[in-house]
Amino acid sequence: MRLLVLVIFLTSCSSGILKFKGDKSIAKNNDFEQKVLIKGDVVKPEDDPELTPSEVATDKKDKTTDTVKAPNSQVTKDTPKEAVDKSASTAKAEPVSAKAVVKPIHQSKVKIKAASAKNKKAVEPVAAPPAPVSTVRQPDVEDAEGFEAGSRRPKSDPFQVGEVVTHSVRYFAAEAGIVNFRVKPYVEVNSKRSYNFLIDLKTSGVFSKFYSVDDQVETFLDYDDLVPYVFKLHLKESKQLKEAQSFFDQKTLKATYWENKYTEKDGQEDKKLEWEILPFSQNAFSGIFYMRIFKWDIGKTYSFRVSDDEKNIIFKGTALKKEKISTDAGEFNAIQIKAQIVSRGMLEQAGDILIWISDDEHKYILRIEAKIKIGTLVSEVTSIRPGKAN
Numbered sequence: 323m324r325l326l327v328l329v330i331f332l333t334s335c336s337s338g339i340l341k342f343k344g345d346k347s348i349a350k351n352n353d354f355e356q357k358v359l360i361k362g363d364v365v366k367p368e369d370d371p372e373l374t375p376s377e378v379a380t381d382k383k384d385k386t387t388d389t390v391k392a393p394n395s396q397v398t399k400d401t402p403k404e405a406v407d408k409s410a411s412t413a414k415a416e417p418v419s420a421k422a423v424v425k426p427i428h429q430s431k432v433k434i435k436a437a438s439a440k441n442k443k444a445v446e447p448v449a450a451p452p453a454p455v456s457t458v459r460q461p462d463v464e465d466a467e468g469f470e471a472g473s474r475r476p477k478s479d480p481f482q483v484g485e486v487v488t489h490s491v492r493y494f495a496a497e498a499g500i501v502n503f504r505v506k507p508y509v510e511v512n513s514k515r516s517y518n519f520l521i522d523l524k525t526s527g528v529f530s531k532f533y534s535v536d537d538q539v540e541t542f543l544d545y546d547d548l549v550p551y552v553f554k555l556h557l558k559e560s561k562q563l564k565e566a567q568s569f570f571d572q573k574t575l576k577a578t579y580w581e582n583k584y585t586e587k588d589g590q591e592d593k594k595l596e597w598e599i600l601p602f603s604q605n606a607f608s609g610i611f612y613m614r615i616f617k618w619d620i621g622k623t624y625s626f627r628v629s630d631d632e633k634n635i636i637f638k639g640t641a642l643k644k645e646k647i648s649t650d651a652g653e654f655n656a657i658q659i660k661a662q663i664v665s666r667g668m669l670e671q672a673g674d675i676l677i678w679i680s681d682d683e684h685k686y687i688l689r690i691e692a693k694i695k696i697g698t699l700v701s702e703v704t705s706i707r708p709g710k711a712n
Contacts, residue, residue, distance in 0.1 A: 351580050353594075354567045358552055360542070361510040461602045463625050463636065468617045474547045474602075476615045480685045481505050481517060482709025487686055489701045490650070491523075499525045499535065501701060503610070503687060505709055508545065511552060515545040519611050534560045541608045544572070548615065550608040561585060568605055570629070575599050577629055595632055603629040609637055613677075614685035618657050620644060638662040639677070647678055647688060650704040655681040656688055 459466040459473065468476050485505040491498045506518035518540065525535040541553040550570055557564035566581040581593040604612050609628055616624045618641040625638045639661045647656045656678040678689040690701040 351565070351567055351582065354569065354578075354580055357569055357571075357578070358567075359510075359512055360552070361513075461600075461627065463627065464602070465616055465622070465624050467619075468615075474549075478683050480614045480683060481611070482684075482711060483507050484707070485684075485709035486705075486707040487703060488705045488707075489687075489690075490704050491699065491701045493529075493699055494697055496529070497527050498529045499523055506540075509542060511542050511544075514551070516551060517543040517545060517548075517611075519543070519608065521607065521610075539607050541605060541611075543608055543612070547572075547602070548612065549602055550605045553605050553607050555607075570599060570603070570605065572601075575601060579631075597629075597632040598634075599629040600627050600634050603627040603634065604637075606630040610687065613637070613639065613659075614679065614687070616685075618659065618679065618685070620657070644681055649688065649702055651706055654678075654688055654703075657681050 459469050459471075468478070470477060483505055484507075487503040489501040489503070491501055501521065501523050504520040504522070506520050509516050509518045519542075520538065520540050522538045523535060524537075525533065536558040538556045539553055542551050543549065544551065549572055551572070552570070553566075553568045555564065555566040555568075557566075562583055562585045564581065564583045566579065568577065568579045570577050575598055577595075577597050577599045579593075579595040582590070583593075584590045604626060606628065609626070612626060613624070618624065618639075620641050620643060623638055623640045625636050628635050628637050639659045642658045642660055644655065644657055646653055657680075659677045659679065661675040661677050674693055676689075676691045677687065680686040680688055686703070686706055688703045690699075692699045
C-alpha cells in the first residue's frame with residue numbers, strides 16, 4: 323500500500339545511491355533479534371533469477387515461456403520434465419541444525435486390562451467430548467464468504483511459492499520504475515509457519531538520474547491466521563539509507579517499530595515506536611497481499627484492519643465492476659476495486675485509488691491507479707510468473 327511512496331521519491335533532485343561506510347551498522351538491531359527468530363526456508367527455495375525482458379509475455383502465441391498469459395489468450399504452459407524434477411527436489415525438508423534439539427513426539431499408550439473371570443464387564447475408555455468449534459470468522463469487520471466456518475484460512479489459497487508479478491510504474495506517462503511482488507518459500511517466525519512476501523522497487527530510465535531508489539520490504543504472515551508478525555524494510559536511495567523492522571506481537575497485541583536511518587544532512591538517527599494494535603490487524607505492506615484472499619463480488623464492500631505508525635485504521639474496498647483490461651502481459655478478465663486507504667504525512671490520499679485484480683482464483687494485482695497531490699501514479703502488470711501449487 324505504500325507503493326505511492328515512489329512518487330515522493332521521484333520529485334526530489336539528486337542522483338545515485340547515497341554512500342555510507344557504516345551502512346552495515348544501521349542494519350544491526352539487537353532488540354529486534356531478541357524478540358524475533360526467523361528460520362530459513364521451510365521448503366527448499368527454488369532458484370529465483372531476476373526477470374528479463376524476454377520473460378515479459380507480449381506474444382499470445384508463445385508457449386515456450388513460463389510467464390502467465392491472460393486467461394482469454396488461450397495459451398497453455400507446457401511443463402518440461404526438468405521443471406517436474408526440480409519441483410520434486412524442492413519438497414525435501416530442510417536439514418535440522420546441529421544446535422537444534424528435536425524432541426520426538428510420543429503417543430501415550432493406555433493399557434486396558436481384560437475383564438477377569440470375576441468381572442463380566444470390561445472397562446471401556448471414555449473419550450473426551452470434542453471442543454466446541456466457533457462458526458463465526460473473526461474479526462467481524464471482515465467478510466466470511468469463501469472461508470471455512472470459523473476459520474481464518476480461505477478455501478482457495480491464492481498464493482503460490484515462486485510467484486512473481488512484475489509491474490511498470492508510470493508517472494506523467496513516463497516509466498519511473500519497476501516493482502516486483504514475490505511469494506517466497508515459507509519460513510518459521512518464532513516457530514510458526516509463515517508466508518514470506520517480498521516487494522522490491524527500483525527506479526528506471528530518466529528518473530534514475532534525478533532520484534535513485536533500490537528498496538526492498540519483506541513481510542511475514544502466519545500461515546493459519548494470516549496475521550503479520552514482521553516486516554523488514556531496506557531502503558537505498560539518493561538521499562537516505564534506512565533499515566527498519568516492525569514486530570506485531572499477536573499474543574500481547576503490541577507493535578514495536580525500529581528505524582535506523584542515515585542522511586547526509588542529519589547523519590545517523592535511530593527511532594523506536596511502540597503502540598497497541600487491534601486483533602487481526604495487517605501492517606502497511608501485508609495489506610496488498612491480504613486483499614487477495616477475498617471474493618470481491620461486484621457491489622460489495624470489503625474491509626480489514628491495518629495498523630501503522632501508532633495508528634489503527636480500516637482499509638475498505640468496493641468491487642465496482644468486471645471488465646477486460648489490456649496490458650503488456652496480455653488481456654485479463656479483471657475486477658475493478660475502489661479503495662479507501664488512509665496513509666500518513668505527505669502520502670495522505672488526495673483522490674481515488676483504483677485497483678484491478680484478476681478475476682480468477684489467484685486475484686493477481688494487475689493495475690493500481692492513484693490520484694495524489696502531485697499527479698497520477700499508474701502501476702501496471704508487465705509479466706506474471708506463476709508459482710507452484712501448494
